[in-house]
Amino acid sequence: MNPLQELFPNIDDWGEIGQACIDTLLMLGGSLILTVLIGLPLGVLLYLTGKGQLRPRPKLYAVVSLLVNILRSVPFIILMIVLMPVTYALVGTKLGIRGAIPPLVIGAAPFFARLVETALREVNRGVIEASQAMGASLWQIVRHVLLPEARGGLFAGITVTAIALVGYTAMGGAIGSGGLGDLAYRYGYLSYKSDYMLVTVLLLIVLVQLLQMIGDRIVARYGSH
Amino acid sequence: MIRFIDVHKSYRVGGRDIPALQPFDLDIADGEVFGIIGFSGAGKSTLIRLINLLERPSGGRIVIDDIEMTALAEPALRAQRRRIGMIFQHFNLLASQTVADNVAFPMRLAGERDSRVINARVEELLARVGLSDHADKYPSQLSGGQKQRVGIARALANRPTILLCDEATSALDPQTTASVLELLAEINRELELTIVLITHEMDVVRRVCDRVAILDAGAIVEHGPVADVFLHPQHPTTKRFVDESLPGETAGEPVPFAGVPGHILRLSFRGEATLAPSLSRVARETGVDFNILAGRIDRIKDLPCGQLTLAMQGANIDGALAALRQVGIEIEELRR
Numbered sequence: 001m002n003p004l005q006e007l008f009p010n011i012d013d014w015g016e017i018g019q020a021c022i023d024t025l026l027m028l029g030g031s032l033i034l035t036v037l038i039g040l041p042l043g044v045l046l047y048l049t050g051k052g053q054l055r056p057r058p059k060l061y062a063v064v065s066l067l068v069n070i071l072r073s074v075p076f077i078i079l080m081i082v083l084m085p086v087t088y089a090l091v092g093t094k095l096g097i098r099g100a101i102p103p104l105v106i107g108a109a110p111f112f113a114r115l116v117e118t119a120l121r122e123v124n125r126g127v128i129e130a131s132q133a134m135g136a137s138l139w140q141i142v143r144h145v146l147l148p149e150a151r152g153g154l155f156a157g158i159t160v161t162a163i164a165l166v167g168y169t170a171m172g173g174a175i176g177s178g179g180l181g182d183l184a185y186r187y188g189y190l191s192y193k194s195d196y197m198l199v200t201v202l203l204l205i206v207l208v209q210l211l212q213m214i215g216d217r218i219v220a221r222y223g224s225h
Numbered sequence: 226m227i228r229f230i231d232v233h234k235s236y237r238v239g240g241r242d243i244p245a246l247q248p249f250d251l252d253i254a255d256g257e258v259f260g261i262i263g264f265s266g267a268g269k270s271t272l273i274r275l276i277n278l279l280e281r282p283s284g285g286r287i288v289i290d291d292i293e294m295t296a297l298a299e300p301a302l303r304a305q306r307r308r309i310g311m312i313f314q315h316f317n318l319l320a321s322q323t324v325a326d327n328v329a330f331p332m333r334l335a336g337e338r339d340s341r342v343i344n345a346r347v348e349e350l351l352a353r354v355g356l357s358d359h360a361d362k363y364p365s366q367l368s369g370g371q372k373q374r375v376g377i378a379r380a381l382a383n384r385p386t387i388l389l390c391d392e393a394t395s396a397l398d399p400q401t402t403a404s405v406l407e408l409l410a411e412i413n414r415e416l417e418l419t420i421v422l423i424t425h426e427m428d429v430v431r432r433v434c435d436r437v438a439i440l441d442a443g444a445i446v447e448h449g450p451v452a453d454v455f456l457h458p459q460h461p462t463t464k465r466f467v468d469e470s471l472p473g474e475t476a477g478e479p480v481p482f483a484g485v486p487g488h489i490l491r492l493s494f495r496g497e498a499t500l501a502p503s504l505s506r507v508a509r510e511t512g513v514d515f516n517i518l519a520g521r522i523d524r525i526k527d528l529p530c531g532q533l534t535l536a537m538q539g540a541n542i543d544g545a546l547a548a549l550r551q552v553g554i555e556i557e558e559l560r561r
Contacts, residue, residue: 124317124320126313126315127318127319129279129317130311130313130318131334133277133279133306133309133311133389134306134307134311134334135303135304135305135306135307135334136303137303140334144334148319148321148322149319149320149321151321
């Protein structure tokens with residue numbers, strides 16, 4: 001008898017667990033890329049329009065800020081249900097990996113945008129002033145000063161967001177998005193096969209550890225000099 | 226030429242206008258080193274930022290080489306800013322970029338794409354500031370003085386005609402300050418660049434400036450050639466700055482040398498007169514006696530100058546004074 005079978009007697013199809021891992025990684029990868037693509041400009045917008053910043057627009061800032069706060073205050077599992085019509089309109093299904101990505105992005109992008117805003121506020125004002133004195137345009141300041149100078153904080157923000165997304169994908173499992181969360185919920189919770197629960201939790205722990213380690217490496221490499 | 230015409234600046238705080246700079250006119254000539262000295266809060270960092278319009282004046286006009294800066298739209302203003310270099314108290318280098326990339330940065334902002342042109346210019350600039358061996362380091366690996374040299378190289382990258390120095394030596398120790406000031410003086414001579422610097426140290430003004438303006442509570446209270454201001458300060462704030470740069474001077478005493486007999490005189494020398502033995506010759510010829518109470522010999526930029534406080538006794542004091550004035554020594558009679 002295979003030692004794995006001895007340890008987890010209820011698990012008869014390891015291939016299913018492998019597939020669930022791949023699904024989780026696909027959801028994570030897809031939603032993380034889209035979260036960064038949407039959250040980064042949103043964070044830059046929040047930073048630039050904030051009080052005393054380069055392009056203060058109090059009303060615009062208040063509206064965007066409120067929207068971000070609303071999306072952040074809705075628990076993810078509820079957000080996912082509320083967004084179902086939107087999800088269907090966007091990707092043509094409410095289920096599976098495709099169905100999971102829109103709510104994951106809509107849930108995580110505002111969170112990441114706040115982290116971007118905070119990271120940009122850490123950039124030395126003097127350096128921004130120096131680039132203004134050199135005749136830099138707003139776009140040049142964003143592209144060549146703010147983002148490179150804040151890159152340590154931005155990479156740390158991406159790491160935190162990725163780990164939050166791991167949690168979101170697991171929750172998504174409860175309403176049919178597949179992946180490790182789905183497995184833990186269906187077999188571990190509904191069918192009382194606690195070894196499924198244990199294996200998925202262990203795999204999620206490993207995944208989070210890996211993400212944190214990779215993130216820390218990148219921050220150390222590209223962060224401050 | 227930088228001209229301020231009836232310029233003033235106030236900040237709006239909580240619905241009220243707080244004046245930062247009183248209306249003033251000021252001309253800064255091409256190729257001179259112009260110092261603006263003031264205590265903190267006097268408005269000097271606002272004033273220097275008016276030149277490249279990092280601060281917009283509340284009224285008045287700023288004209289540089291016949292271009293009215295205050296009338297320019299954003300893109301034209303950015304183009305003009307490239308002709309004005311600026312260095313800062315805290316250097317403000319990009320921490321994420323190497324020394325070479327920091328120096329190349331303004332060229333890239335200006336649209337230079339040819340890396341051979343950029344590399345050649347960076348090499349030339351780093352050689353000028355003495356940092357050729359540090360091109361691939363990051364700012365955090367440099368000392369304060371080295372960072373400021375990178376700042377200077379960066380400010381010169383686009384061959385500006387004006388260099389603004391915002392408390393450029395205030396964060397540096399005395400030796401480093403001296404070497405950075407020397408570098409600024411050298412740049413001023415060799416590149417015929419106009420330098421405007423703000424500082425709270427009279428010593429900085431004395432070492433490199435041709436002319437100086439004293440800023441007190443948002444108003445220019447005095448300005449002129451450094452030697453004039455230094456030897457004959459008029460305004461109380463100016464006197465404080467001059468006194469602070471002279472350790473051991475008896476300034477501020479209500480009746481100086483009350484117990485000393487004779488005329489109390491203050492003699493100011495500048496240029497050749499400083500180094501000539503005029504005093505002993507005049508004393509011999511007119512038969513007066515003198516006693517030196519206080520004195521100093523300085524250099525203001527390249528001009529030697531000095532000031533002596535004397536007690537003078539004898540029958541022919543007026544003759545002695547006339548003879549001294551004849552050789553170009555200025556005399557103030559503190560007590561007859």
